[in-house]
Amino acid sequence: MAFEGLAEKLQETFKKLKGKGKINEKDLKEALREVRLALLEADVNYKVVKDFIAKIKERAVGQEVMESLTPGQQVIKIVNEEMTNLMGGTQSKIIFSSKPPTVIMMTGLQGAGKTTTSGKLGGLLAKQGKNPLLVACDVYRPAAIDQLHVVGESLNIPVYSMGNHHSPVDIAKAGVEYAKANQKDVVIIDTAGRLHIDEELMDELKNIKSSVQPTEILLIVDAMTGQDAVTVAESFNEQLGLDGVVLTKLDGDTRGGAALSVRAVTGKPIKFVGMGEKLTDLEPFYPDRMASRILGMGDILSLIEKAQSNFDEKKAMELEKRLRTQEFTFEDFLEQLQQVKNMGPIGDILGMVPGMNNKKLKGLEFDDNQLVQAEAIINSMTKIERNNPSIINASRRKRIAAGSGTKVQDVNKLIKNFEQSRKLMKQFTNMEKGSKKGRFKF
Numbered sequence: 001m002a003f004e005g006l007a008e009k010l011q012e013t014f015k016k017l018k019g020k021g022k023i024n025e026k027d028l029k030e031a032l033r034e035v036r037l038a039l040l041e042a043d044v045n046y047k048v049v050k051d052f053i054a055k056i057k058e059r060a061v062g063q064e065v066m067e068s069l070t071p072g073q074q075v076i077k078i079v080n081e082e083m084t085n086l087m088g089g090t091q092s093k094i095i096f097s098s099k100p101p102t103v104i105m106m107t108g109l110q111g112a113g114k115t116t117t118s119g120k121l122g123g124l125l126a127k128q129g130k131n132p133l134l135v136a137c138d139v140y141r142p143a144a145i146d147q148l149h150v151v152g153e154s155l156n157i158p159v160y161s162m163g164n165h166h167s168p169v170d171i172a173k174a175g176v177e178y179a180k181a182n183q184k185d186v187v188i189i190d191t192a193g194r195l196h197i198d199e200e201l202m203d204e205l206k207n208i209k210s211s212v213q214p215t216e217i218l219l220i221v222d223a224m225t226g227q228d229a230v231t232v233a234e235s236f237n238e239q240l241g242l243d244g245v246v247l248t249k250l251d252g253d254t255r256g257g258a259a260l261s262v263r264a265v266t267g268k269p270i271k272f273v274g275m276g277e278k279l280t281d282l283e284p285f286y287p288d289r290m291a292s293r294i295l296g297m298g299d300i301l302s303l304i305e306k307a308q309s310n311f312d313e314k315k316a317m318e319l320e321k322r323l324r325t326q327e328f329t330f331e332d333f334l335e336q337l338q339q340v341k342n343m344g345p346i347g348d349i350l351g352m353v354p355g356m357n358n359k360k361l362k363g364l365e366f367d368d369n370q371l372v373q374a375e376a377i378i379n380s381m382t383k384i385e386r387n388n389p390s391i392i393n394a395s396r397r398k399r400i401a402a403g404s405g406t407k408v409q410d411v412n413k414l415i416k417n418f419e420q421s422r423k424l425m426k427q428f429t430n431m432e433k434g435s436k437k438g439r440f441k442f
């Protein structure tokens, strides 16, 4: 997966920070040094890294962090926010013309994935109810025209081509006219690429631009080429003017530098990312979700949305209070179990939990039956036992196991886990009280 090395290093750094009740200037400096190195190793542009670290530092030494009860978390929150900003803040969508057809000009160097992405984008827009037309303007690579036809056919999207004996400008113009005459509301023009940027290529693209006045000019770049992708983007933007970038091959083993630098260097947003060779492997780019993924924070938003729709907030607050005061009983536990079950398979939920990255999830088996088993065990307890777990002695455990169709060991394990959670909660509450004294200040 892309970003694996970066994600691992950043998560390691933050784990150290999170473990500290308070952080001082030295801790922060060390953490930021590690973040800087991790970003440079991931091939993020040097200047981008420098500015990024400066911003984090400026915010992190402020009161909001040092006065906080959880300074480590606060630093991570700041890094997450700044990383999201670095990639453009919010999702950048395709702008559709108020006077159809919307003309999208696809540009880029050879091999970046232009033809494939033209098809993928057509497919994506067709799914959204658009009626796209693909136009084959790459007249120098004969296979490119055939390739676009194959892509169009498999997506059931029409392809306009005139062979390779006409100029790309004429084909582009004729393609737009064809779209107007045939009620196509989006025209996707697949232009020719070169191995390197040269004047001839740029002149041709400029000519197409001035003759069809595209609504959007997108640059397709290969994420695997790292900083080269950023340099290409800079150059295309200067010479042609871009509306957005599509970063392809993000499913590969890229270190991620391009994704983190493109926007900061060129000022142009990444609009889509290519996540595989299949024609459905194109996704809108969400800076916030990408940042969370890199930082191992999971998809918190989706998790909160899921929890909100399944948990009763008032009840949750009551439960929390009972946990803290150690009044939490198996009755409460049972209620919680039922609510968790409503949220869906445990594996899916854990995948969204902060700190649970793909790597950690790999190799772990999540058995929803354990929830069912816990529920059965608690159901076999009497009400008095549920409210006073300390009275559950050996003979009661035997009876509960028999009643729930489980083994005594299972009952023991559940009771042990339950007691441990209560103890942990008590320690946590005490720790919180203690940490209010003598906070660190710069």
Ligand code: GDP
Pocket: 108, 109, 110, 111, 112, 113, 114, 115, 116, 117, 193, 248, 249, 250, 251, 252, 273, 274, 275, 276, 277, 281
């Ligand atoms: P063009 O020369 O820019 O038109 O590039 P192509 O569309 O022909 O793509 C070049 C190669 O990259 C092809 O083998 C594609 O299947 C592959 N490719 C394009 N996008 C992606 C992607 O997002 N992920 C992966 N793994 N391969 C891709």
